[in-house]
Amino acid sequence: MGFWTVVLIIVLAGMAFSAWRTKHMTQHGITEDFLGNQSIQDRGASEEMQRELEELRERVQVLERIATDDRESKRLSAEIDELRKN
Missing domain, CATH: 1.20.5 (Single alpha-helices involved in coiled-coils or other helix-helix interfaces)
Incomplete structure (x- = not known):
């Protein structure tokens, strides 16, 4: 497995985690501003x-x-x- 393949897998894993986290937060009514501060709606x-x-x-x-x-x-x-x- 080459260096760029590992980088690609890490990037894809990060994107999948980010999508899952956004979906999870939305389902529970949690919003996040551009500074990363979270609040519950x-x-x-x-x-x-x-x-x-x-x-x-x-x-x-x-x-x-x-x-x-x-x-x-x-x-x-x-x-x-x-x-x-x-």
Whole structure:
């Protein structure tokens, strides 16, 4: 067995290990940043945050509608007052 054959086997073994490690970490919800720091992702918390985000979006839509309607009614009221003065 030549030198380059051994190098090739070592490289292939390293690639296989890296693929297995990535699959294993993904299955268990472990993420790793570019510095190698690992953190566990809680799927339940993620779903809860998505639900809360959707609720907040709905609330913002309601507040925007209230603010817009109020502004429109104030403008209309000001126009009516202006017409009464004339």
